[in-house]
Amino acid sequence: MADSITEKRVVISPDKQHLAESVAARFVSRVEKQVADGLTVHICLTGGSMGGAVLEAAARDPRTPAIDWSGVHFWWGDERFVPRDSDDRNEKQARVAMLDALDIPAENIHAVAASDGSLDLDGAATAYADELAQFAPADRTDGGAWPAFDICFLGVGPDAHIASLFPDRPEIQITDRATVPVRDSPKPPPERVSLTRPVINSSTRVWMVLAGADKASALGLALAGASYASVPAAGAKGRRRTVLFVDEAAADQVPPQLIDQEY
Template identity: 55%
Template sequence: MTNERRVLVHPDKTALGAAVASRFVTKLVDLLAAQPLAHVVLTGGSMGSAVLEHVANNPASTSVDWTRVHFWWGDERWLPRGDAERNETQARAALLDSLEIASGNIHSLPASDEGIELDAAASVYAKELADHATDGALYPRFDITFLGVGPDGHVASLFPERGGVREKDLTVISVRNSPKPPPERLSLTLPVINSSERVWLVLAGADKASALGLTLAGASVNEVPAAGVEGRRSTLFFVDADATAEVPESLTATELFWTGSDSPDAY
């Protein structure tokens, strides 16, 4: 299966969020027409929430049978359940609480006030992944994994020059001394992220331009974790114009970049 790697450029953050939401809804409808369930990995951050808000307000979202969609997270801050900084809390407010789906379809990571330690929490989520896998796999077949990209090139809670980005054996890791607060987190590992059929990275703003340029130029994964992301079927970078400011001209070839108005919908 050929992996498609494309960058889709939109004029601003609002257009970006709306376009990703529209594509997400359309893709879910297509997926659920061909298979019984869809597994989606969500991300946090301002653009992650913005996309979900646009999904909630998209009239076409009523065409999705949300009862057949399972939601997971790529990472989570080690904070109490319901804390406003948790990715889960933000996703619930933006979209999930408005959907009529079973609680068992929402696979949130453990919280710091639930009586377990951080390492044990990683094991709990790893078990939940395995419990929803098939054919002896360690995790479900993810159809779409959303990722944000930090200015330093981190994805999920896999940070540059940290051991987590090099982890090959574990599916979920505990993160301590994160360079971005809060210091303690949980994160999927890169092999799990890259097992997804489609990885959609959504980033906006001039502060992300360096990370995008280095990622597309093939920087070291240890130095720029986003450079190591590769979905099985496709890897799409959804960006606004500001985020392309430091992308070398040699990387803006038409076979790699599309604008929001002419990008194909097959991926």
């Protein structure tokens, strides 16, 4: 393993359940420490089966009820532009899994507008960007109009997409704004709002969580240094840490030298 703190690390769990519990424990520990240090914490969530499983495991953690969540803000890397109560909403999944059980101010949960509201898809993307800009650090030097996520969770699709940035599509190339509307998504539902790559990569930590044999090829390509345009997961990186949490089934093509046994 290279010494650089920006090197991608691969942490392997035996199965999906252990994977969710391992990531959740690290997540709760990180939030607990940041809150204890008096810091405001911004977390970017993901959807998908593993995104929900991690939050469910975090909700079960005995430390969770004791944390002061008033200084923690939750965002989403992408959202499906569907009605508010749709099961396809990443927001709904996260609320059911964990958020609704937390003692947290309602305004700390920053959801993308739903399709049954007053905004169209472009308006939803713009409104989300505007809300992100309200929490941009005053001392930021890179000009980014968005908060500094302490952790950005990402799922990875079998095609290696992250958030709603799909391979060989224009959205992955956009760098001049914080959000982008996605139409005709290769994966349903067809309309979505996604963060762009600069927002994801300005996160302190990027944690990609993926499980299953169908993710092995995507993981291998991401680690092999493939072009982010065709393999979006290859272009995701945190400023301090980039960790790929995987189960053994997904780790089939991981070179042994990239496996981190200590993180």
